Amino acid sequence: MLWSSLLLLLAQNAAAWHSNDDLMSFKTLPDARAIKFDIQYEDRDRLTPGYWFVSPYLHISPDDPTSIYEQYQTGPHIYDQDGRLVWTGAPMFDNRNVFDFKTVTLFNETYISLILQYSHDGSEHGWGVIMDKNYEIYRKIPVREDLGWFDIHEFNVLDNGNTALVTNYLYEEITLEAFNRPDEKTFLEYGGFAEIDINTNEVLYHWNSFNEIPVTESVHYTKYSAVEGAPGWDYVHINSADKNENGDYLISMRFTNTIYLISGQTGTIMWRLGGQGHSDFQQDFVFSKQHDAKFIESHGTHHIISILNNASDEEFAEEEISSALIIELETGTTPMTARVLKRYNRPGGDLTRLRGNAQQLPNENMFVCWSQGGFISEHAPDGQVLMTASFTTPRFSNYRAYKYEFTGRPSTPPDLVASVYGSDETNLITNIYVSWNGATDVAMWKFYAQASEFDHPVFIGEIAKHDFETMFIAHGFMDWVSVEAVHENGEVLGTSIVHRTEAPDWKNVGYHGYVGLPRPQDPSTLSKPQADGEAADSIGDSSKASSGADTGEAEVRKATSMLNKTYETMRSIGGLFGMILLLAVMAGIMASYLLIRGWRVQLYHRLPTGDDMPEVEYHPRSD
Structure with a gap:
């Protein structure tokens, strides 16, 4: 009994682990799934405007391809502050892992940059990718072959887009003389960085830790560590690189608990912050296993930097809680000083034992990615937590997350699908779904239909955009449909191609119309579309799709159909009673038809007026 209960519990947990409830799905983008967020707001009014740039992944290394169909889920994604999807790049990058996804400045314009990880089979060594606001690739930057594969930690675009910093890993075999083991050898994986010309892919500067940082500075390996084959001991583990106006480089080495400043002129270590007995600063704080060391300011001997202090790794914890720190450094004093601002x-x-980053926003709020589960938070300058969010599933993680104001203008048209439903002529509706992957400033969707492929589009309704995908309902059978994306100032941002509406197998769905199968309607015969407010109340309900005449004729058809059915029934009943009942039904139908015809005639009629007065139209009140 105990074993069966445990097996049932494991099965339930496995089902929850692989549940689809944590993923969004879309009619207009059926091959993509986007991860949902759980969000808690503490003080929304103090949040910095902007979008979240995240790149969820299942495993830090590339997954092997599978023959099982699965929609795209991993890769670069943009969300708004309500956790609504704005753009998914998962299909664009074939569901591959993407890292360091953010906006950058090139030629004083905003672009997007990311790291596309090496392929699962090693046929591609990875790229630094730059895209424009239309989500079209502007540059793909490789690393020089002798520098290994494109590392996932850093792609830092500098100098208004002329150069970029990347990290890299290489390895060599060394003896362990530093640990008094001269007869033993191990492979050593050392970390470095390179500055690359974005336009030519030329390596302008390269530095690595080999012969610069001794193996004894590592906190990850000791004199008791076992030797390893290639690639060997990852003794420093570089995970970020930045550059100041003086041309010097700030790097973070996770496995030495140290931040280094490297001279851009000589390649020598100018100073060390942190580490086990190696710090060049007098400091009243500690940090360890840190990530994402970046300059906020750097002027002469005065520097302000930000880091994510993980304070732990997979094995040990030096502190009880992880934190983001802003640190002030004075290097012109003796001794040099460092203090937490x-x-x-x-x-x-809790502790973030792996990965993460910290980004100071333009209004000095702090936006932090705590990595596992996609956990992010935004803090006011006074430290108050303003917002926390995480993926609704623990299956996915996110290395770094950023927040930016951004305008996306996709070069592709909006996506549109439409389908018609109904059981007879009187209740046909056309469901229209629309989205525009990556468009950030659509305020309104305007819908159009046309009688044929060659007729002019007729406006049938509009609805405000509230989510990635919007649903609109038009009464009647609209066969050729299209949509315009409209800015809040009225500018048309984009127009979809004209789509034909998908119809079901009418017989199998129980359609019982009067004559044959439903025929598409001419939208030019429709009454005036509803206002946006009315449409929004009915999830995009459009105008009345049938005129009074169409409605009357449909009702007559429906009544005639009832008559036919009644006649068949009477045949089975027979006799005088059946004949009387049949005549009564016919009389009712004729009365209904005359009433409908009379109502139609009374819609408009002209009143006689004097010769010296203009003609007017009289509209009888319907209330």
Whole structure:
């Protein structure tokens, strides 16, 4: 009994682990699924405007392809502050892992940059990718072959888009003389960085830790560590690189607990911050296993930097809580000094043992990615937690997350699908779904239909955009449909291609219309479309799709159909009673038809007027 209960519990957990409830799905983008967020707002009014740039992944290494169909889920994604999807790049990058996804400045314009990880089979060594606001690739930057594969940690575009910093890993075999083991050898994986010309792919500067940082500075390996084959001991583990106006480089080495400043002129280490007994600073704080060391300011001997202090790794914890730190450094004093200006503790008091980053926003809010589960938070300058969010599933993680204001204008048209449903002529509806992957400033969708492929589009309704995908319902059978994406100022941003509406197998869905199968309607005969407010109340309900005449004729058809059915029934009943009942039904139908015809005639009639007065039209009140 105990074993069966445990097996049932494991099965339930496995089902929850692979549940689709944590993923969005879309009619207009059926091959893509986007991860849902759980969001908690503490003070929404103090949040910085902007979009979240995240790149979820299942495993940090590339997954092998599978023959099982599965919609695209991993890769670069943009969300708004309500967790609504704005853009998914998963299909564009074939569901491959993407890292360091953010906006950058090139030629004083905003672009997007990312790292496309090496392929699962090693046939591609990875790229730094730059895209424009239309989500079209502007540059793909490789690393020089002798520098290994494109590392996932850093793609830092500098100098208004002329150069970029990347990290890299190489390895060599060394003896362990530094640990008094001269007869033993191990492979050593050392970390470095390179500055690359974005236009020519030329390596302008390269530095690595081999012969610069001794193996004894590592906190990950000791004199008791076992030797390893290639690639060997990852003794420093570089995970970020930045550059100041003086041309010097700030790098973070996770497995030495140290941040280094490297001279851009000589390649020598100018100073060390942190580490086990190696710091060149007098400091009243500690940090360890840190990530994402970046300059906020750097002027002469005065520097302000930000880091994510993980304070732990997979094995050990030096502190009880991870934090984002803003640190002030004075290098013109003796001794040099370092002090924490601001500390932002991880909400919930937990540790981020792997990965993550910290980004100071333009209004000095701090946006932090705590990595596992996609956990992010935004903090006010005074430290108050303003917002926390995480993926609704623990299956996915996110290495770094950023927040930016951004305008996306896709070069592709909006996506549109439409289908018609109904059981007879009186209740046909056309469901229209629309989205525009990556468009950030669509305020309104305007819908059009046309009688044929060659007729002019007729406006049938509009609805405000509230989510990635919008549903609109038009009464009647609209066969050729299209949509316009409209800015809040009225500018048309884009127009879809004209789509034919998909019809079901009418017989199998129980359609019982009067004559044959439903025929598409001419939208030019429709009454005036509803206002946006009315449409929104009915999930995009459009105008009345049938005129009074169409409605009357449909009702007559429906009544005639009832008559035919009644006649068949009477045949089975027979006799005088059946004949009387049949005559009564016929009389009712004729009365209904005359009433409908009379109502139609009374819609408009002209009143006689004097010769010296203009003609007017009289509209009888319907209330």
